[in-house]
Amino acid sequence: MEMLLMGLCVAVFGAGVAAAAFGAATRSESPKSAVQPGLPLVKAATAPRFFSDTIATSPAISTQQVPIEVLLLQIENHVRMEQAAAESFLAFPSHAQLHSKTNSPFVN
Amino acid sequence: MTHELVNGLSSAEAEQVLGLGTRMIVPSGTSLFQLGDPADRLFLVERGRIRLTLPMRVRGQDQDVFVEERGPGQAVGWSALIPPYRFTLTATAVVHDAGVITLPREALLKYFSANPAAGHRIALNLAVIVGHRLQLFQTMWLREMQRTVEVRSA
Numbered sequence: 001m002e003m004l005l006m007g008l009c010v011a012v013f014g015a016g017v018a019a020a021a022f023g024a025a026t027r028s029e030s031p032k033s034a035v036q037p038g039l040p041l042v043k044a045a046t047a048p049r050f051f052s053d054t055i056a057t058s059p060a061i062s063t064q065q066v067p068i069e070v071l072l073l074q075i076e077n078h079v080r081m082e083q084a085a086a087e088s089f090l091a092f093p094s095h096a097q098l099h100s101k102t103n104s105p106f107v108n
Numbered sequence: 109m110t111h112e113l114v115n116g117l118s119s120a121e122a123e124q125v126l127g128l129g130t131r132m133i134v135p136s137g138t139s140l141f142q143l144g145d146p147a148d149r150l151f152l153v154e155r156g157r158i159r160l161t162l163p164m165r166v167r168g169q170d171q172d173v174f175v176e177e178r179g180p181g182q183a184v185g186w187s188a189l190i191p192p193y194r195f196t197l198t199a200t201a202v203v204h205d206a207g208v209i210t211l212p213r214e215a216l217l218k219y220f221s222a223n224p225a226a227g228h229r230i231a232l233n234l235a236v237i238v239g240h241r242l243q244l245f246q247t248m249w250l251r252e253m254q255r256t257v258e259v260r261s262a
Contacts (some may be wrong), residue, residue: 041151076174086247
């Protein structure tokens with residue numbers, strides 16, 4: 001009877017040690033995956049922004065929200081500004097005139 | 109007023125050319141011609157503004173998008189003298205009623221045959237008008253392409 005109880009105690013102890021070893025092994029793997037070289041790079045590429053996921057809108061979406069009359073007016077203003085820039089180039093052709101930056105809000 | 113199409117002609121010749129046409133009023137908001145229409149006459153703007161537009165697909169619909177505006181002294185609709193004789197833009201009077209002289213192609217060609225020197229001068233003037241439009245839009249096209257290249261290579 002004593003032998004049986006002792007054997008049971010040893011078995012329970014052994015199972016406890018095995019469970020502790022398994023737990024330790026599992027914990028040690030998680031930090032390893034967290035320090036993989038790829039992940040910090042991905043995080044670094046994203047600029048920190050508060051509530052960025054909720055307020056960020058793409059240019060296409062914001063353009064959709066503009067009334068069509070306003071959008072057409074923006075296009076017209078852009079065309080007029082680009083014609084003025086082109087006229088300046090034709091009056092005094094140069095690389096600088098040709099590639100001068102536009103102030104048109106439509107493309108900025 | 110000096111019309112760019114008859115620039116360099118004597119005043120008598122200019123009067124003869126203008127006399128080939130008829131004056132008409134284009135009420136504000138009314139089209140002078142539409143894209144694709146047969147171009148059998150060109151127009152000299154005497155007063156008001158003529159807005160030239162092209163259709164652009166905006167949000168799934170054709171919208172007239174501003175291309176250029178022409179005013180007094182300038183010619184509109186030179187497709188009337190260039191094959192395939194179809195207007196490639198839509199022209200509309202804007203802001204106020206516009207006054208134009210309508211010059212039929214047939215009358216102009218007859219006049220050129222009878223007055224080759226004046227016809228030559230008018231052809232040169234037309235080349236200046238067409239050439240300027242070409243250079244202008246060539247420059248605008250390159251600037252737009254430049255921006256696209258910069259965005260794509262950024």
